[in-house]
Amino acid sequence: MQEYTNQIHRCFRCGYCKFPNNFTDLNCPSYNRFRFESFSTGGRLWLIWAWLKGEIEWSEHLANIVFSCATCRNCVEQCPMRFSDDIIDWIVGTRRDMVEKGLVLGQVSEFLDNIYKYGNPWGMPRNERDTWAEGIDRHTPEDEYLFYVGCAGSYEPQGQRMAKTINLLLKKGGISFGILGSEEACDGNEVYYVGEQGMFQELMNENIQKFKDQYVNKVVTLSPHAFNVMKNKYSGLGDTKVFHYTHLLHEMIQTKNIQLNEVKARVTYHDPCFLGRYNDVYDIPREILKSIPGLKLIEMDRNRDNSFCCGGGSGNFVFDLLGRSSDSPSRIRVREAYDTGAELLVVACPSCYCMLDEAIKTEGLEDKLIIKDISELVKESSKKDNDKKNK
Ligand code: SF4
Numbered sequence: 001m002q003e004y005t006n007q008i009h010r011c012f013r014c015g016y017c018k019f020p021n022n023f024t025d026l027n028c029p030s031y032n033r034f035r036f037e038s039f040s041t042g043g044r045l046w047l048i049w050a051w052l053k054g055e056i057e058w059s060e061h062l063a064n065i066v067f068s069c070a071t072c073r074n075c076v077e078q079c080p081m082r083f084s085d086d087i088i089d090w091i092v093g094t095r096r097d098m099v100e101k102g103l104v105l106g107q108v109s110e111f112l113d114n115i116y117k118y119g120n121p122w123g124m125p126r127n128e129r130d131t132w133a134e135g136i137d138r139h140t141p142e143d144e145y146l147f148y149v150g151c152a153g154s155y156e157p158q159g160q161r162m163a164k165t166i167n168l169l170l171k172k173g174g175i176s177f178g179i180l181g182s183e184e185a186c187d188g189n190e191v192y193y194v195g196e197q198g199m200f201q202e203l204m205n206e207n208i209q210k211f212k213d214q215y216v217n218k219v220v221t222l223s224p225h226a227f228n229v230m231k232n233k234y235s236g237l238g239d240t241k242v243f244h245y246t247h248l249l250h251e252m253i254q255t256k257n258i259q260l261n262e263v264k265a266r267v268t269y270h271d272p273c274f275l276g277r278y279n280d281v282y283d284i285p286r287e288i289l290k291s292i293p294g295l296k297l298i299e300m301d302r303n304r305d306n307s308f309c310c311g312g313g314s315g316n317f318v319f320d321l322l323g324r325s326s327d328s329p330s331r332i333r334v335r336e337a338y339d340t341g342a343e344l345l346v347v348a349c350p351s352c353y354c355m356l357d358e359a360i361k362t363e364g365l366e367d368k369l370i371i372k373d374i375s376e377l378v379k380e381s382s383k384k385d386n387d388k389k390n391k
Protein backbone atom coordinates (compact mmCIF):
# COMPACT_ATOMS: atom_id res chain seq x y z
CA MET A 1 0.00 0.00 0.00
CA GLN A 2 2.86 2.36 0.74
CA GLU A 3 3.52 2.50 -3.03
CA TYR A 4 0.25 4.41 -3.39
CA THR A 5 1.04 6.96 -0.71
CA ASN A 6 2.49 9.37 -3.22
CA GLN A 7 -0.57 9.08 -5.43
CA ILE A 8 -3.54 9.45 -3.12
CA HIS A 9 -3.07 13.15 -2.42
CA ARG A 10 -3.78 13.81 -6.11
CA CYS A 11 -7.48 13.41 -5.29
CA PHE A 12 -8.52 17.00 -4.63
CA ARG A 13 -11.97 16.15 -3.28
CA CYS A 14 -13.88 17.79 -6.12
CA GLY A 15 -16.71 15.32 -5.44
CA TYR A 16 -17.55 14.47 -9.08
CA CYS A 17 -17.32 10.80 -8.17
CA LYS A 18 -20.38 11.03 -5.91
CA PHE A 19 -22.76 11.48 -8.83
CA PRO A 20 -23.94 9.76 -11.98
CA ASN A 21 -22.72 11.50 -15.14
CA ASN A 22 -25.70 13.89 -15.32
CA PHE A 23 -25.27 14.96 -11.65
CA THR A 24 -28.96 14.36 -10.92
CA ASP A 25 -28.50 12.11 -7.89
CA LEU A 26 -26.01 10.80 -5.35
CA ASN A 27 -24.44 7.67 -6.82
CA CYS A 28 -21.82 6.62 -4.26
CA PRO A 29 -23.91 4.24 -2.12
CA SER A 30 -22.01 4.81 1.11
CA TYR A 31 -22.12 8.61 0.75
CA ASN A 32 -25.81 8.44 -0.11
CA ARG A 33 -26.41 6.35 3.00
CA PHE A 34 -24.42 8.40 5.55
CA ARG A 35 -24.16 11.87 3.93
CA PHE A 36 -20.79 12.56 5.55
CA GLU A 37 -17.91 13.58 3.30
CA SER A 38 -15.78 10.93 5.01
CA PHE A 39 -18.01 8.22 3.47
CA SER A 40 -17.51 9.58 -0.07
CA THR A 41 -14.57 8.56 -2.25
CA GLY A 42 -12.65 11.80 -1.75
CA GLY A 43 -13.15 11.85 2.01
CA ARG A 44 -12.12 8.19 2.24
CA LEU A 45 -8.97 8.80 0.21
CA TRP A 46 -7.94 11.77 2.33
CA LEU A 47 -8.46 9.78 5.53
CA ILE A 48 -6.44 6.90 4.07
CA TRP A 49 -3.65 9.33 3.19
CA ALA A 50 -3.70 10.77 6.70
CA TRP A 51 -3.57 7.25 8.18
CA LEU A 52 -0.66 6.25 5.91
CA LYS A 53 1.25 9.37 6.95
CA GLY A 54 0.59 8.60 10.61
CA GLU A 55 -1.47 11.77 11.11
CA ILE A 56 -4.45 9.83 12.44
CA GLU A 57 -4.69 6.63 14.47
CA TRP A 58 -6.63 3.56 13.38
CA SER A 59 -10.09 3.44 14.97
CA GLU A 60 -13.22 1.36 14.46
CA HIS A 61 -14.77 4.44 12.90
CA LEU A 62 -11.95 4.66 10.33
CA ALA A 63 -12.34 0.94 9.57
CA ASN A 64 -16.08 1.42 9.18
CA ILE A 65 -15.43 4.14 6.60
CA VAL A 66 -12.90 2.02 4.70
CA PHE A 67 -14.92 -1.24 4.72
CA SER A 68 -18.33 0.29 3.97
CA CYS A 69 -17.26 1.11 0.42
CA ALA A 70 -19.19 -1.36 -1.74
CA THR A 71 -16.41 -1.27 -4.41
CA CYS A 72 -19.15 -0.44 -6.90
CA ARG A 73 -16.75 1.50 -9.22
CA ASN A 74 -19.07 4.50 -9.67
CA CYS A 75 -16.15 6.69 -8.62
CA VAL A 76 -13.88 5.03 -11.19
CA GLU A 77 -16.40 5.84 -13.93
CA GLN A 78 -16.99 9.43 -12.84
CA CYS A 79 -13.65 10.73 -11.55
CA PRO A 80 -12.10 12.93 -14.27
CA MET A 81 -8.51 12.34 -13.11
CA ARG A 82 -6.06 9.99 -14.85
CA PHE A 83 -5.63 7.96 -11.66
CA SER A 84 -9.33 7.00 -11.58
CA ASP A 85 -8.62 3.38 -12.53
CA ASP A 86 -6.52 3.04 -9.35
CA ILE A 87 -9.17 4.13 -6.83
CA ILE A 88 -10.44 0.63 -6.00
CA ASP A 89 -6.83 -0.62 -5.72
CA TRP A 90 -6.15 2.15 -3.17
CA ILE A 91 -9.19 1.23 -1.09
CA VAL A 92 -8.48 -2.52 -1.33
CA GLY A 93 -4.79 -1.86 -0.59
CA THR A 94 -5.75 -0.02 2.60
CA ARG A 95 -8.00 -2.91 3.61
CA ARG A 96 -5.07 -5.28 3.04
CA ASP A 97 -2.90 -3.18 5.33
CA MET A 98 -5.60 -3.24 7.99
CA VAL A 99 -6.26 -7.00 7.63
CA GLU A 100 -2.51 -7.77 7.83
CA LYS A 101 -2.27 -5.73 11.03
CA GLY A 102 -5.41 -7.35 12.49
CA LEU A 103 -7.16 -3.96 12.45
CA VAL A 104 -10.59 -4.98 11.22
CA LEU A 105 -14.17 -4.77 12.44
CA GLY A 106 -15.74 -7.75 14.21
CA GLN A 107 -18.24 -8.29 11.38
CA VAL A 108 -15.49 -8.37 8.77
CA SER A 109 -13.37 -10.68 10.86
CA GLU A 110 -16.31 -13.09 11.36
CA PHE A 111 -17.01 -13.00 7.61
CA LEU A 112 -13.42 -14.02 6.83
CA ASP A 113 -13.28 -16.62 9.64
CA ASN A 114 -16.43 -18.29 8.31
CA ILE A 115 -14.95 -18.58 4.83
CA TYR A 116 -11.72 -19.98 6.29
CA LYS A 117 -13.45 -22.52 8.55
CA TYR A 118 -16.58 -23.43 6.57
CA GLY A 119 -15.89 -22.29 3.00
CA ASN A 120 -18.79 -19.81 2.99
CA PRO A 121 -19.37 -16.40 4.63
CA TRP A 122 -22.39 -17.44 6.73
CA GLY A 123 -20.65 -20.26 8.59
CA MET A 124 -23.04 -22.88 7.15
CA PRO A 125 -21.78 -26.50 7.24
CA ARG A 126 -19.49 -27.35 4.31
CA ASN A 127 -21.36 -30.60 3.63
CA GLU A 128 -24.61 -28.67 3.09
CA ARG A 129 -23.16 -26.83 0.09
CA ASP A 130 -24.93 -29.11 -2.37
CA THR A 131 -28.16 -29.96 -0.52
CA TRP A 132 -30.03 -27.88 -3.15
CA ALA A 133 -28.53 -29.98 -5.94
CA GLU A 134 -30.19 -33.37 -5.62
CA GLY A 135 -30.37 -34.98 -9.05
CA ILE A 136 -28.06 -32.43 -10.66
CA ASP A 137 -25.11 -33.97 -12.51
CA ARG A 138 -21.60 -33.66 -11.10
CA HIS A 139 -18.96 -32.47 -13.53
CA THR A 140 -17.02 -35.08 -15.51
CA PRO A 141 -13.99 -34.40 -17.75
CA GLU A 142 -16.20 -35.07 -20.80
CA ASP A 143 -18.47 -32.08 -20.01
CA GLU A 144 -18.05 -28.91 -22.06
CA TYR A 145 -18.66 -26.58 -19.08
CA LEU A 146 -18.18 -26.57 -15.36
CA PHE A 147 -21.18 -24.79 -13.82
CA TYR A 148 -19.63 -22.88 -10.88
CA VAL A 149 -22.49 -22.16 -8.46
CA GLY A 150 -20.71 -20.18 -5.71
CA CYS A 151 -21.66 -19.52 -2.08
CA ALA A 152 -24.82 -17.44 -2.66
CA GLY A 153 -26.06 -19.96 -5.23
CA SER A 154 -25.39 -22.84 -2.84
CA TYR A 155 -26.77 -21.43 0.42
CA GLU A 156 -29.21 -18.54 -0.23
CA PRO A 157 -32.76 -19.55 -1.23
CA GLN A 158 -32.83 -16.98 -4.05
CA GLY A 159 -29.45 -18.19 -5.32
CA GLN A 160 -30.58 -21.82 -5.12
CA ARG A 161 -33.64 -20.94 -7.23
CA MET A 162 -31.33 -19.36 -9.80
CA ALA A 163 -29.00 -22.39 -9.78
CA LYS A 164 -31.89 -24.82 -10.36
CA THR A 165 -33.34 -22.64 -13.12
CA ILE A 166 -30.01 -22.23 -14.93
CA ASN A 167 -29.46 -25.99 -14.64
CA LEU A 168 -32.80 -26.60 -16.40
CA LEU A 169 -32.12 -24.01 -19.10
CA LEU A 170 -28.63 -25.28 -19.89
CA LYS A 171 -30.05 -28.80 -20.18
CA LYS A 172 -32.84 -27.55 -22.42
CA GLY A 173 -30.26 -25.79 -24.60
CA GLY A 174 -28.35 -29.07 -25.04
CA ILE A 175 -25.22 -27.93 -23.18
CA SER A 176 -23.12 -30.57 -21.46
CA PHE A 177 -22.08 -29.44 -18.01
CA GLY A 178 -21.82 -30.46 -14.38
CA ILE A 179 -21.28 -28.93 -10.95
CA LEU A 180 -18.63 -29.62 -8.32
CA GLY A 181 -21.26 -29.98 -5.57
CA SER A 182 -19.80 -30.21 -2.06
CA GLU A 183 -16.29 -30.20 -3.61
CA GLU A 184 -16.76 -26.58 -4.74
CA ALA A 185 -14.67 -23.91 -2.93
CA CYS A 186 -15.58 -20.24 -2.41
CA ASP A 187 -14.50 -18.17 -5.47
CA GLY A 188 -12.75 -15.55 -3.31
CA ASN A 189 -14.09 -12.39 -5.01
CA GLU A 190 -15.23 -10.83 -1.74
CA VAL A 191 -12.13 -12.10 0.07
CA TYR A 192 -10.04 -10.25 -2.54
CA TYR A 193 -11.98 -6.97 -2.24
CA VAL A 194 -12.13 -7.18 1.56
CA GLY A 195 -8.33 -7.34 1.42
CA GLU A 196 -7.46 -10.84 2.74
CA GLN A 197 -4.80 -11.45 0.11
CA GLY A 198 -3.37 -14.66 1.65
CA MET A 199 -6.78 -16.35 1.85
CA PHE A 200 -7.61 -15.15 -1.66
CA GLN A 201 -4.44 -16.81 -3.02
CA GLU A 202 -5.35 -20.08 -1.25
CA LEU A 203 -8.90 -20.08 -2.63
CA MET A 204 -7.69 -19.21 -6.13
CA ASN A 205 -5.12 -22.03 -6.04
CA GLU A 206 -7.68 -24.50 -4.68
CA ASN A 207 -10.17 -23.67 -7.42
CA ILE A 208 -7.58 -23.76 -10.18
CA GLN A 209 -6.32 -27.15 -8.97
CA LYS A 210 -9.90 -28.49 -8.96
CA PHE A 211 -10.43 -27.20 -12.49
CA LYS A 212 -7.18 -28.89 -13.58
CA ASP A 213 -8.11 -32.18 -11.89
CA GLN A 214 -11.41 -32.15 -13.77
CA TYR A 215 -9.86 -31.06 -17.13
CA VAL A 216 -12.08 -27.98 -17.18
CA ASN A 217 -11.77 -25.78 -20.30
CA LYS A 218 -14.84 -23.61 -19.80
CA VAL A 219 -16.42 -22.32 -16.61
CA VAL A 220 -19.87 -20.77 -16.50
CA THR A 221 -20.62 -18.92 -13.29
CA LEU A 222 -23.94 -18.13 -11.64
CA SER A 223 -22.65 -15.00 -9.93
CA PRO A 224 -21.07 -11.95 -11.59
CA HIS A 225 -18.75 -11.86 -8.54
CA ALA A 226 -17.26 -15.28 -9.40
CA PHE A 227 -17.17 -14.33 -13.09
CA ASN A 228 -15.23 -11.17 -12.24
CA VAL A 229 -12.65 -12.71 -9.94
CA MET A 230 -11.95 -15.72 -12.15
CA LYS A 231 -11.73 -13.63 -15.31
CA ASN A 232 -9.77 -10.68 -13.95
CA LYS A 233 -7.96 -11.73 -10.78
CA TYR A 234 -7.09 -15.44 -11.11
CA SER A 235 -3.59 -16.06 -12.36
CA GLY A 236 -2.76 -19.53 -13.67
CA LEU A 237 -6.11 -20.39 -15.28
CA GLY A 238 -4.27 -21.00 -18.56
CA ASP A 239 -6.61 -21.48 -21.50
CA THR A 240 -9.68 -22.00 -19.31
CA LYS A 241 -12.35 -19.54 -20.39
CA VAL A 242 -14.86 -17.99 -17.99
CA PHE A 243 -18.44 -17.00 -18.84
CA HIS A 244 -21.38 -15.61 -16.92
CA TYR A 245 -24.58 -17.59 -17.40
CA THR A 246 -26.20 -14.66 -19.27
CA HIS A 247 -23.59 -15.22 -22.03
CA LEU A 248 -24.86 -18.78 -22.49
CA LEU A 249 -28.54 -17.85 -22.30
CA HIS A 250 -27.94 -15.16 -24.94
CA GLU A 251 -26.14 -17.64 -27.19
CA MET A 252 -28.86 -20.28 -26.79
CA ILE A 253 -31.54 -17.72 -27.67
CA GLN A 254 -29.58 -16.44 -30.70
CA THR A 255 -29.06 -19.96 -32.02
CA LYS A 256 -32.71 -20.79 -31.27
CA ASN A 257 -31.75 -23.64 -28.96
CA ILE A 258 -34.23 -22.04 -26.62
CA GLN A 259 -37.48 -20.78 -28.13
CA LEU A 260 -39.12 -17.89 -26.36
CA ASN A 261 -42.82 -17.13 -26.21
CA GLU A 262 -44.86 -14.18 -25.13
CA VAL A 263 -44.63 -12.91 -21.58
CA LYS A 264 -46.68 -9.76 -21.21
CA ALA A 265 -44.96 -7.66 -18.57
CA ARG A 266 -43.31 -4.31 -17.92
CA VAL A 267 -39.85 -4.91 -16.54
CA THR A 268 -36.91 -2.88 -15.36
CA TYR A 269 -33.36 -4.22 -15.15
CA HIS A 270 -30.81 -3.63 -12.38
CA ASP A 271 -27.16 -3.78 -13.57
CA PRO A 272 -24.96 -5.76 -11.14
CA CYS A 273 -21.69 -3.82 -10.63
CA PHE A 274 -19.50 -6.90 -11.17
CA LEU A 275 -21.19 -7.62 -14.49
CA GLY A 276 -21.64 -4.04 -15.75
CA ARG A 277 -18.98 -1.67 -14.50
CA TYR A 278 -16.33 -4.33 -13.90
CA ASN A 279 -16.85 -6.33 -17.09
CA ASP A 280 -18.79 -4.10 -19.47
CA VAL A 281 -21.67 -6.59 -19.81
CA TYR A 282 -24.57 -4.20 -20.32
CA ASP A 283 -26.10 -5.22 -23.66
CA ILE A 284 -26.37 -8.99 -23.26
CA PRO A 285 -28.97 -9.01 -20.44
CA ARG A 286 -30.95 -6.30 -22.23
CA GLU A 287 -30.85 -8.25 -25.52
CA ILE A 288 -32.14 -11.33 -23.66
CA LEU A 289 -35.02 -9.32 -22.24
CA LYS A 290 -35.81 -7.70 -25.59
CA SER A 291 -35.92 -11.10 -27.26
CA ILE A 292 -38.87 -12.16 -25.07
CA PRO A 293 -41.99 -11.22 -27.05
CA GLY A 294 -44.47 -9.04 -25.16
CA LEU A 295 -41.90 -7.84 -22.61
CA LYS A 296 -41.48 -4.07 -22.27
CA LEU A 297 -38.15 -2.96 -20.84
CA ILE A 298 -38.34 0.35 -18.98
CA GLU A 299 -34.96 1.67 -17.85
CA MET A 300 -34.48 3.25 -14.45
CA ASP A 301 -33.01 6.76 -14.60
CA ARG A 302 -29.74 5.33 -13.35
CA ASN A 303 -28.67 2.49 -15.60
CA ARG A 304 -25.63 0.87 -17.23
CA ASP A 305 -22.42 2.66 -16.08
CA ASN A 306 -24.58 5.13 -14.11
CA SER A 307 -26.41 2.36 -12.31
CA PHE A 308 -26.92 2.63 -8.54
CA CYS A 309 -25.32 -0.25 -6.61
CA CYS A 310 -27.62 -2.33 -4.34
CA GLY A 311 -24.99 -1.88 -1.61
CA GLY A 312 -24.02 -5.55 -1.47
CA GLY A 313 -20.53 -5.39 -3.00
CA SER A 314 -17.32 -6.61 -1.32
CA GLY A 315 -18.96 -8.53 1.50
CA ASN A 316 -21.64 -5.98 2.36
CA PHE A 317 -24.36 -8.42 1.24
CA VAL A 318 -23.37 -10.37 4.38
CA PHE A 319 -21.92 -7.93 6.93
CA ASP A 320 -24.01 -5.00 5.62
CA LEU A 321 -22.19 -1.96 6.98
CA LEU A 322 -24.61 0.18 4.97
CA GLY A 323 -27.50 -0.95 7.17
CA ARG A 324 -31.20 -1.29 6.55
CA SER A 325 -32.55 2.24 7.03
CA SER A 326 -34.73 3.95 4.43
CA ASP A 327 -31.51 5.48 3.03
CA SER A 328 -29.90 2.09 2.48
CA PRO A 329 -28.90 1.62 -1.18
CA SER A 330 -31.11 -1.44 -1.71
CA ARG A 331 -34.23 0.37 -0.47
CA ILE A 332 -33.47 3.44 -2.59
CA ARG A 333 -32.97 1.18 -5.60
CA VAL A 334 -36.29 -0.68 -5.24
CA ARG A 335 -38.15 2.64 -4.88
CA GLU A 336 -36.45 3.76 -8.09
CA ALA A 337 -37.49 0.51 -9.80
CA TYR A 338 -41.08 0.91 -8.61
CA ASP A 339 -41.21 4.50 -9.86
CA THR A 340 -40.62 3.31 -13.44
CA GLY A 341 -44.09 1.72 -13.42
CA ALA A 342 -42.56 -1.72 -14.03
CA GLU A 343 -44.18 -4.70 -12.37
CA LEU A 344 -41.03 -6.82 -12.48
CA LEU A 345 -37.55 -5.96 -11.24
CA VAL A 346 -35.08 -8.19 -13.07
CA VAL A 347 -31.61 -9.03 -11.75
CA ALA A 348 -28.69 -11.18 -12.92
CA CYS A 349 -26.80 -11.71 -9.66
CA PRO A 350 -27.67 -13.73 -6.53
CA SER A 351 -26.34 -11.01 -4.19
CA CYS A 352 -28.45 -8.28 -5.84
CA TYR A 353 -31.37 -10.74 -5.76
CA CYS A 354 -31.10 -11.21 -1.96
CA MET A 355 -30.47 -7.51 -1.22
CA LEU A 356 -33.30 -6.19 -3.38
CA ASP A 357 -35.76 -8.95 -2.45
CA GLU A 358 -35.40 -8.06 1.20
CA ALA A 359 -35.67 -4.33 0.41
CA ILE A 360 -38.93 -4.87 -1.49
CA LYS A 361 -40.37 -6.53 1.61
CA THR A 362 -39.07 -3.82 3.93
CA GLU A 363 -40.57 -1.16 1.66
CA GLY A 364 -43.92 -3.01 1.70
CA LEU A 365 -43.91 -3.31 -2.09
CA GLU A 366 -44.42 -7.12 -2.31
CA ASP A 367 -47.81 -6.77 -4.03
CA LYS A 368 -46.60 -4.11 -6.45
CA LEU A 369 -43.09 -5.10 -7.54
CA ILE A 370 -41.97 -8.68 -8.10
CA ILE A 371 -38.26 -9.51 -8.30
CA LYS A 372 -37.01 -12.22 -10.64
CA ASP A 373 -33.70 -13.34 -11.94
CA ILE A 374 -33.39 -13.06 -15.72
CA SER A 375 -33.06 -16.85 -15.94
CA GLU A 376 -36.47 -17.27 -14.27
CA LEU A 377 -38.05 -15.03 -16.89
CA VAL A 378 -36.38 -16.96 -19.72
CA LYS A 379 -37.58 -20.22 -18.17
CA GLU A 380 -41.13 -18.86 -17.92
CA SER A 381 -41.05 -17.79 -21.55
CA SER A 382 -39.55 -21.06 -22.82
CA LYS A 383 -41.82 -23.22 -20.67
CA LYS A 384 -44.85 -22.04 -22.63
CA ASP A 385 -43.18 -23.38 -25.77
CA ASN A 386 -42.81 -26.80 -24.20
CA ASP A 387 -46.33 -26.73 -22.85
CA LYS A 388 -47.67 -26.02 -26.35
CA LYS A 389 -45.59 -28.83 -27.87
CA ASN A 390 -46.86 -31.27 -25.25
CA LYS A 391 -50.53 -30.54 -25.96
S1 SF4 B 1 -11.66 10.60 -6.56
FE1 SF4 B 1 -11.59 11.96 -8.38
S2 SF4 B 1 -13.68 12.75 -8.60
FE2 SF4 B 1 -13.53 11.87 -6.54
S3 SF4 B 1 -13.03 13.61 -5.22
FE3 SF4 B 1 -11.07 12.67 -5.82
S4 SF4 B 1 -10.44 13.74 -7.68
FE4 SF4 B 1 -12.59 14.26 -7.36
Ligand code: SF4
Pocket: 017, 027, 028, 029, 030, 031, 040, 041, 044, 068, 069, 070, 071, 072, 073, 074, 075, 076
Ligand atom coordinates in the same frame (compact mmCIF):
# COMPACT_ATOMS: atom_id res chain seq x y z
S1 SF4 C 1 -16.50 2.28 -5.09
FE1 SF4 C 1 -18.65 2.94 -4.90
S2 SF4 C 1 -19.03 2.92 -2.66
FE2 SF4 C 1 -16.79 2.88 -2.94
S3 SF4 C 1 -16.16 5.03 -2.85
FE3 SF4 C 1 -16.46 4.50 -5.03
S4 SF4 C 1 -18.59 5.12 -5.48
FE4 SF4 C 1 -18.40 5.02 -3.22
